[in-house]
Amino acid sequence: MSSIIRASFFSLICIINITNAISQDKTRRLPSNINRPSINLYAPFISGDGQTLLYLSDYTDDGHHGMRWATKKTVSTWNDGLEVNKLINRPTLNYRGGYSLNFDGSVMLFTSRKSGLGGFDLWSSNRRGNDWEAPGNLGSPVNSSENEGAGMMSPDGEYLYFMRCEKMSEYGGASGCRLMVSKKTYNGWDTPKELPANINTGNSQTPRILADGETLIFASDQFGGKGGLDLYMTTKAGETWSDPIPLDFINTDKNDQFISIPAKGRYLFADVQGDRDRELVQILIPDEFQPKKVMRIQGTVTDAATGEPLDANLTVFNVGNRDRLWNEKVGRKGEFAIVLKEGSVYDVAIDMDDPTYLYFSKVYDFTEEVGVRDKENLQVKLSKIAPGATYNPDVVFEEYSSEISDNSTFELRRMAEVLRKNPNMKIEILVAQNNFKKDSVQSDPDLTEIQYDTVITKVRRSLITEQLKEDVEEDSLENEETDWVNEDFDEDTQDMADAGYEVVEEQKIKKTYHNDRTKAQAGAVKAYLVGRGVNESRIQVSTLRKERTESDSQEPGMADIKVEVKILNL
Structure with missing residues (x-):
């Protein structure tokens, strides 16, 4: 050139x-x-x-x-x-x-x-x-x-x-x-x-x-x-x-x-x-x-059974200030793209006008860091509501608590809306915990719950005869009594009495610290839905827990909680 x-x-x-x-x-x-x-x-x-x-x-x-x-x-x-x-x-x-x-x-x-x-x-x-x-x-x-x-x-x-x-x-x-x-x-x-x-x-x-x-x-x-x-x-x-x-x-x-x-x-x-x-x-x-760091989320919405694209509704809220950022149709091709900026928590939901469909939702917390991944692809498959079907709503609780996080309020509103649109639907809310832990002392901050148990302790004491009382100075009597706690419990109580011992049962209160808040958490979810106008007879609750194993992903002492909703009938 x-x-x-x-x-x-x-x-x-x-x-x-x-x-x-x-x-x-x-x-x-x-x-x-x-x-x-x-x-x-x-x-x-x-x-x-x-x-x-x-x-x-x-x-x-x-x-x-x-x-x-x-x-x-x-x-x-x-x-x-x-x-x-x-x-x-x-x-x-x-x-x-x-x-x-x-x-x-x-x-x-x-x-x-x-x-x-x-x-x-x-x-x-x-x-x-x-x-x-x-x-x-x-x-x-x-x-x-x-x-x-x-x-x-x-x-x-x-x-x-x-x-x-x-x-x-x-x-x-x-x-x-x-x-x-x-x-x-x-x-x-x-x-x-x-x-x-x-x-x-x-x-x-x-x-x-x-x-x-x-x-x-x-x-x-x-x-x-x-x-x-x-x-x-x-x-x-x-x-x-x-x-x-x-x-x-x-x-x-x-x-x-x-x-x-x-x-x-x-x-x-x-x-x-x-x-x-x-x-x-x-x-x-x-x-x-430098501009704010962002994550771009793009994806498709299809019918889970047929694979056909769905003209669904896309809604995105900034959770902190309750500001609605997106509220629009995905379109006939079922494709969407959004951009979320660092510094906020976002609630992303996709649902249908047809009340017989379940919804999709996800919470993105970008209050601490974003930019490690700058994009995400979502393949959203919406299913029809059917008896026996289960799904996992994005419900979380405050740390070491049964109080529902503010990040979950939009999710619970969606659950209530599904129940209102399907007035004959009954559901079971299961709160499952995968990291149960207990101790006799409060050894870590996750052990917020206390279990109280009544413990019966048997005590045997020597009996002092009348003759002995005459021969022993009164000031030494208090030293004559001897306790053996938790010994010889297999002996017959009557035989012990015949041998000259008095058997006394004492009640004590034992404390066990643990992190099982599943019952209170399930109750909190139900109470929220009832507060949004759902009859409590339509909501059953159950809990499940298992102790932590070495393969569990959560840090020691942190309860791994998952909420599952099962549709009982329509």
Whole structure:
């Protein structure tokens, strides 16, 4: 490729130019099978799960900058990059760097001026194995007679952020841009809305919505800054966005634009000038700019008997503030995706309008740590209610207590709702304990319960005859009595009396400390349901316990409690 073309690209494409001021211990160079010698790489985009990478390379047959992609091989290595097929990879038609991936890398969005609604449009392609399918135009109302580009979906796939510009060029230049957002509906994407004026000040470009769904990074040359397009960050709270702040750890006097950040949020992907060529690197993000860590949960809902997808209801609550985050239909395909942020406890439930189905539920506690796993796949199979069927509701109790945890209140409401919708249903609540422990002393904090037993102790004492009383000083009498506790109990009581002994039975109270709270816990569950309007005659309770074995997973002394509901009849 000629030096003229390379110089033209350097002058026109908006790229990150990180200077040597960034210390090497804060920068990780991608491996050599990606950063190959004598090849320039630009504008990396990493999927939210960190497993798929899109980028530009000047290693092409026609001398243009072509799109390539690679997938993660191990924690620190990548498979060799592949060229994106020619159905998508059209350098003379595509807006350079105007591409993105959804969270799991299964969908690519890109910007092209090939036949569409006018100017540049947003296009999408689904991944199929090691290739990409023929792209489709996103259509109206996202695309218009203006220029749309640089689209990116939110991690849950519910929102689409993009820029709409007065002018755009396939060489990467754009002007008069404003940021837009559209919400997904059953019929496609809703009418886009402009982001507020504190973000759209005349030329805002390349939106990057991060995995927490509330942090947005974009480029603009309308805030002063260091020169050219600088990067800015804003966060969403409710329906408002904070005033943007510059990412001065990355901004330079050149155009700074094409970066991306995976869900783990510690490193930013960018391109920098290496010793000879442009290279792809990861740059450590300062603590003050790091987004919240998240877990993305995606899955399907099917009928347990037929395997057919179900149009179920998805509900997600923030347990701490009782805020409902999701309350929507899964859709006819039975597919869903949600993103949960660190710092809260979440109640996730899937149910049907049809009252003859049971529900699915799970509690996610992210108050301490999230990010060890950044995604989870759920295959939810909903069953019809039938006599004899059992299920395990997500009911937990406070530590060392029979008090129901606040995290379980949504679950118990669902149980009560099922009973109200099926007025003839009767159930049995079984509380089973797999780590029963007892001791004569309160040897660990889990031994909160006390069992009181009456113990009969037999005591034999020597009898003092009348003659003996005359011969012995009265002050020595109290020393004559002798007790033998728990001795010779097999002797006949009458024989002992005939031999001159008095047999006395004494009652003592014995305490045994233990951790069996199953009866009280089962009673607490029943009481809650009765309090929600369920007749107590419809609820039976039972308990089961066994002592801890070496194979039990719980820590010693901690009661392993499981609640099971059995449907007795309908």
